[in-house]
Amino acid sequence: MHDTSAHAVHHGVPTSFIRKHVFSLDHKVIGKQYYALALVAVVVGMVLSWIMRIHLGWNNFAIPGLHLLSSTGAPGNVLTPEYYLQLMTMHGTIMVFFVLTTAPFAAFGNFFLPIQVGAEDMPFPHFNMMSFWITFVAFLVLVSSFFVGDGPTLGGWTQYAPLSAVGAVAGPGQGLGVVLWASSIGIFCIGQLLGALNFITTTLDMRTKGMSLMRLPLSAWAWFITSIMGLTAFAVLMPACILLILDHVAGTSFFVASNLVINDQVLPHSGGSTLLWQHLFWFFGHPEVYIAIVPGLGIVSHVLITNMRRPLLSHRVIIYSMGSLAVLSYMVYGHHMFVSGMNPYSSLAFSFPTLVITIPSTIVVLIWLGSLYGSKLRINTASLFALGFISMFISGGVSGFFLAQPSIDIMLHATYFVVGHFHLVMAVAAIFGIFSGTYFWFPKMTGRMMNETLGRIHFWLSFVGTYCIFMPFHYLGIAGNVRRYQAFTDDYLIPLIPVHKFITIAALLTGLAQFIFIYNLIHSRFKGALAPDNPWEGTSLEWSTATPPPHNNFGDKMPVVYHDPYQYSVEGASTDYVMQTSPEQLKNAPDEK
Amino acid sequence: MTTAMTTDEAHKNTGMGKDLVVYLCMLALAAIQFVIAYQDISASQMFGRMLSVAVVEAGLALLFFMHLSENRGLMWFVLIFTVSVVLGMQYGWTDSFRILGGVPWAK
Amino acid sequence: MSQADLTMQGHSTAAMAEPTFSVPAKKMAMWLFIIADTATFAGCLVAYGFIRNSTPDWPRPFHSITNVALMTLILLTSSLTMLIGVRSAQKGDKAGAFRWTMITAVAGILFAILHIREWMGMIGEGATLFHNPWGTPLFGSLFFSITGLHLLHVTGGVIALVAVGLRYKAGRYRADDLEITGLYWHFVDLVWMFVVPLVYLLNLAH
Numbered sequence: 001m002h003d004t005s006a007h008a009v010h011h012g013v014p015t016s017f018i019r020k021h022v023f024s025l026d027h028k029v030i031g032k033q034y035y036a037l038a039l040v041a042v043v044v045g046m047v048l049s050w051i052m053r054i055h056l057g058w059n060n061f062a063i064p065g066l067h068l069l070s071s072t073g074a075p076g077n078v079l080t081p082e083y084y085l086q087l088m089t090m091h092g093t094i095m096v097f098f099v100l101t102t103a104p105f106a107a108f109g110n111f112f113l114p115i116q117v118g119a120e121d122m123p124f125p126h127f128n129m130m131s132f133w134i135t136f137v138a139f140l141v142l143v144s145s146f147f148v149g150d151g152p153t154l155g156g157w158t159q160y161a162p163l164s165a166v167g168a169v170a171g172p173g174q175g176l177g178v179v180l181w182a183s184s185i186g187i188f189c190i191g192q193l194l195g196a197l198n199f200i201t202t203t204l205d206m207r208t209k210g211m212s213l214m215r216l217p218l219s220a221w222a223w224f225i226t227s228i229m230g231l232t233a234f235a236v237l238m239p240a241c242i243l244l245i246l247d248h249v250a251g252t253s254f255f256v257a258s259n260l261v262i263n264d265q266v267l268p269h270s271g272g273s274t275l276l277w278q279h280l281f282w283f284f285g286h287p288e289v290y291i292a293i294v295p296g297l298g299i300v301s302h303v304l305i306t307n308m309r310r311p312l313l314s315h316r317v318i319i320y321s322m323g324s325l326a327v328l329s330y331m332v333y334g335h336h337m338f339v340s341g342m343n344p345y346s347s348l349a350f351s352f353p354t355l356v357i358t359i360p361s362t363i364v365v366l367i368w369l370g371s372l373y374g375s376k377l378r379i380n381t382a383s384l385f386a387l388g389f390i391s392m393f394i395s396g397g398v399s400g401f402f403l404a405q406p407s408i409d410i411m412l413h414a415t416y417f418v419v420g421h422f423h424l425v426m427a428v429a430a431i432f433g434i435f436s437g438t439y440f441w442f443p444k445m446t447g448r449m450m451n452e453t454l455g456r457i458h459f460w461l462s463f464v465g466t467y468c469i470f471m472p473f474h475y476l477g478i479a480g481n482v483r484r485y486q487a488f489t490d491d492y493l494i495p496l497i498p499v500h501k502f503i504t505i506a507a508l509l510t511g512l513a514q515f516i517f518i519y520n521l522i523h524s525r526f527k528g529a530l531a532p533d534n535p536w537e538g539t540s541l542e543w544s545t546a547t548p549p550p551h552n553n554f555g556d557k558m559p560v561v562y563h564d565p566y567q568y569s570v571e572g573a574s575t576d577y578v579m580q581t582s583p584e585q586l587k588n589a590p591d592e593k
Numbered sequence: 594m595t596t597a598m599t600t601d602e603a604h605k606n607t608g609m610g611k612d613l614v615v616y617l618c619m620l621a622l623a624a625i626q627f628v629i630a631y632q633d634i635s636a637s638q639m640f641g642r643m644l645s646v647a648v649v650e651a652g653l654a655l656l657f658f659m660h661l662s663e664n665r666g667l668m669w670f671v672l673i674f675t676v677s678v679v680l681g682m683q684y685g686w687t688d689s690f691r692i693l694g695g696v697p698w699a700k
Numbered sequence: 701m702s703q704a705d706l707t708m709q710g711h712s713t714a715a716m717a718e719p720t721f722s723v724p725a726k727k728m729a730m731w732l733f734i735i736a737d738t739a740t741f742a743g744c745l746v747a748y749g750f751i752r753n754s755t756p757d758w759p760r761p762f763h764s765i766t767n768v769a770l771m772t773l774i775l776l777t778s779s780l781t782m783l784i785g786v787r788s789a790q791k792g793d794k795a796g797a798f799r800w801t802m803i804t805a806v807a808g809i810l811f812a813i814l815h816i817r818e819w820m821g822m823i824g825e826g827a828t829l830f831h832n833p834w835g836t837p838l839f840g841s842l843f844f845s846i847t848g849l850h851l852l853h854v855t856g857g858v859i860a861l862v863a864v865g866l867r868y869k870a871g872r873y874r875a876d877d878l879e880i881t882g883l884y885w886h887f888v889d890l891v892w893m894f895v896v897p898l899v900y901l902l903n904l905a906h
Contacts, residue, residue, distance in 0.1 A: 123725035193736055197729045204720040204728055211717050232678045235736040236743040243747065243845070251830035252841035254747065271836040276750050279685035280743060330681035343687040350684070558715040609787060616780045623772050623893070627765060630901035643897035650893045658779055658886040666721040667731065675735050679742045689753035 011125055013551045023133070025125035026551060030132050031111030032445065037136060038103035038434075039518070041094050044143070046511050048091040055079045057497070057504035059487050070151050073172070082172050084486035085154035089173075090146070092157030093181065096288065097188055098139050100427060103434045104295035105230070106135070106195055109223035111445060113199060115542045116220040118208025118559050120552045122198040131198070134191035142184035145177050153177035156484065158285065158336075161255030161277035162262075165247040166269070169262050179248050182241040189238040192230050199227035208541075210561035215580070217540040217565040218305075218318055222298020225322045229287040229294070229329060237284035240277065247272075278337050286333035289426050290325050293393075296433025297322060297364055300386040303440045304368060306538045307383040308375040309576060311566040313367050321360035328357040338406045339413045347406040354404040361397055365390065381455030382536075385436035388463045389429050395467075396425025399474060414484070417477020420470045428466050435462070435517070442524065443531030447548045450524040458516045465510025472499050537577055540565050544581045615657040622650045730880045734887045737853075741891050744849060745898055748842045752902075759834035760903045761827075768900045771814050772892065775854075778807035779889045782861075782882045789868070789875035797878060801865035804885065808858040815851050819844070843899060850895055853888045860884065 014020045024030060054061055055078075062077035073083030114122055122128050145152040150172035155164040159181065168175030203216070203224040216224075243254045253269030255277040260267045301318060305311055312318060334342060334350030368390055377383055399421040402408050412418060435458075442450045481488070481496050488497055534543040541561070545554050559581045567578035570586055578584055629642050656662040661671065723731070752758050762768075785800030822843075826833045832840040864881045867873040 124729065193733075196736075197732050200732055201725040201728045205723070205725040207717040209715050209717055213720065228674070231732055231736050232674075232739040235739040236682070239740050239743050239747075239849075246829070246841070246845070250841075252845075253830075253838065254751070254841060271751070271755055271838045273689070273751055273754055275688050276685070276747055279688070279750070280747060283682055283743070327677060330678060333681075334684055343691050346684055346687050560715070609784070612780065612783045612787075616776065619776055620773070623776060623896075626897050626901060627769060630765065630897075630904045633906070636902060640898075640902060643901060644894075647893045647897055651890050654779070654886055654890045654893070658783060658889075659883055664721060664723065667723055670721060671731060671735060675738050678735075678739050682742055682746045685746065685750055686753070689750040 023129055025129055027110050027114050027122050027128060028549065030128050031107050033132050034102050034107035034110060037139060038099050038107055041098035041139065045091050045094040045099060046514065048087045050508060050511055052084060052087055052091065053504040053507045055084055055486065057501040069146065073151055079486065081486045082154055083151065085484065086152045086173050088484065089154055089156050090152050093142060095427065096157055097185065100292035100430045102135065104299065104430055104437065105223065105226050105291060108299065108437050108441065109199060109295065112441065112542055113220055113223050114202055114206065115545065115549060115553050116217050116540055117203060117206055118211050118541050118561065119202060119206035123201045123206060124198050127194040128198050131191045131194040134187055138184045138188035138191060141180055141187060145180040149176040151177060153181045158281060161274045162257065162260055165244060165255040166260065166262055166267055167248055169265055179245055182244045186238050186241040189234040192234045196227040196231040199223055200231065208559055208561060215561055215564055218301040219298040221319050222295050222322060225326045226291050226294045229291050229326050233284045233287035233291065236280060240280035275340060275342065278340055282333035282336045285336065287329045290329040292426050292430045294322055294325060296389060296430045299433050299437040300389045303382050303386045303436050305566045306536050307378040307380065308371060309568045310375060311568060312371045318364055318367060321363045324360040325357065328353055332357055335404060338409045351404060351406055358397065358400060365394060381452060381459055382436050382440035384456065384459045385432050385439060388459065389432040389436060392424050392429040392432055392466065396421055396429060400425060412477055414482055415477035416473040416481045416483055419483050420473025420477060424470050428470065440536065443535045444542055444547055446525050447531055448524050448528030449531045449535065450528060451520050454516055454520045458513060458520065461513035462510060465506055465513060468506035469503055469510060472503055475499065539567055539577050539579050541580055544579050611657065615653055619650055619653055622646050727880050730883050734883065737887065744846050745894060748846055748898065751838050751842060755836050755838065757835050759836065759839050760905045761834040762900060762904045765904065767814060767818050768896060771811055772896055774807050774811045775889050775892050778804045779886050781807060782885050786879045786882045789878045794869065798865055798869045801861055801878065805858050805861040805865065808854055808861065812851060812854055846895060846899055850891060857885050857888050
């Protein structure tokens, strides 16, 4: 009908190598690119954590070749205290931004959201391509800080001012390192904004005939809700990063108070507020936590339902719970600041919604457990990792109740208790979600099955290993072990060193087990058994198209949706499950509207 | 240009007079802001009054210049989304007062 | 507002569900961008308010409001001319739509010139990002950051208006595209309604 449009979705099958694999407009290729980026990032982040763990367990242990990374940071292959902090900062930043945000949200969301809503592609393929490449540039900028000046910043992934804002006087990496860090995150924000625009418009405007919002699978809902959070959270982080850069390069002092003395120098800054950075950062930072975990909730629900062969107790309540998580995530950010010298009234005002936000999380978990009870769960690697996700989410979530209360948090703040809490509930849980999604969707993404035996070995090693690493963190925290120390020399900390050694060994072994996964991933990609179109007998739209999906997702005929997403074990149906695209009439369909 | 812009454009063509009225209202509100600036009141009072006027102005612009009044669903989506995010940012104020006054609330 | 946007996207309207809120993707994307940009501006203004509140001797250096009043008048009027342009486009009056869009762009340029003239005046008095003659250096930091962010939006808006206007004239864009650009322009106007009282009028010398 119309000859031209700036953002017409319809783009032909690409022919050149560059359009096909590099600057691809196809959401499926972009999804895989995001996945590859996350995979590289997670390996970098994991190796950094190994170096840190070895240093914590055996303070003078020389790690062969470490001086190649930084001759000043690791003279004689042993970390200096500053370089320990620099590696820790990079571990946190890489993991939070380039793994936990990109893999469950941008990677799987890009690949499967358009397919699950029944669209040919996202509405703005060029934005989508830019979104990935901008994120890629952000990653390069961040990693480049290893190799310039005196290395990356040491301020922690939260970059608390004034440490982050005063410049090189505060230590190695606090000059150029912080500028690169803030630039990288600022660039990252632009990429995520473009991604979020695409995700939301895909969900709202690109659904196929018959696909009402309530007929969307829970994974699609999770990506939609996540993108709504991402849209505004990153929009606040970006100006915060720009102000931080201005403090470095333009001589402003937004985040530095007057008369600050560092290393016997009075700084020329005046008038700013250190708390302001925390307010701006955590206004982004708390939604970010849910940006990392909500896609996991969706993926795990999707995987569990398919393997339980029956819908969850309630489809809508899960959606409403994820929605309330999104809304509440903007109201709780101050619980990161209970001991920052924040107004005590604010602590009260933040504590209440923080306890309230546990309610939707608990509801989701209870619906999962209630639905699992008595179901004949098909055990495979995907469903095992989904169960593992629930386990991590509960174990990590329970400690959240303690931390939500200012009076208890004053003691536990900045100890290993907090480290254990957020690693379990947000980091490892989200990564288990990624694993679950990978084992579940790999056949659709590549056309080949992953090796099930290796998958189960990977699961059990990861599951046991993760608990061995992070459960002792809680005990360490209660014993008063402060985080971000590079050595434990105080009297009360020395008896805890054996626990650290245990954790280090567990971390090394668990990390090694991940190479089973990477081997499985690469080997199966080329040598795995060919996958059928619907290996798990799922009902949603991704299973009604070819494996792997053709360029425009559904071939010549766009799908028409007749049913709610999860029609399993329906009475009177000819099979155990009824596809969303099946025109079969159902008499007693649960949830059918 | 084929059938593209036809469907629901017809009823919009009536509104030019309304645009002018809204424009004049916004000019008047902007003028009120300038008048408030010359009142002899404290900064916080001035802030409150000016912000209220600005919110009314923004509402007029959203509803009529940006045509939100013609699409209730979109209006609620945009308003609830934006207002909850902007309100979420307001937690920090008590800290800024406390830095100045040394007490939880402004003296 | 029509389904037309979707029909061009490869498969026929009949194969699609009704878009939520009946808003096609491009317009929805603009609304979403506006929401995100609101968060950006709100973050900056909150930062400004936070620091202004916690600084006891906040300077109030502005003596004349003539320039900012003129700027406000121009920006508000440009919103009206934008509306006229969009309505002309919706009626099918292509020449009129193009003319009014360009008038809007010219108003935007005028606004930017006045803005820069005012900046030059302040810089002439010795105000920079990190220093100013009236008191805390943060006054200059915040003033130039926030008005600079707005000026950046105006500049981007002028470029967008000219680009979209020309393409509309050439028949490559439709009335809807003009309307979407208009949404952005109204948003820039809307933000100015908050920047003026908070950044200028609150800092008026008495």
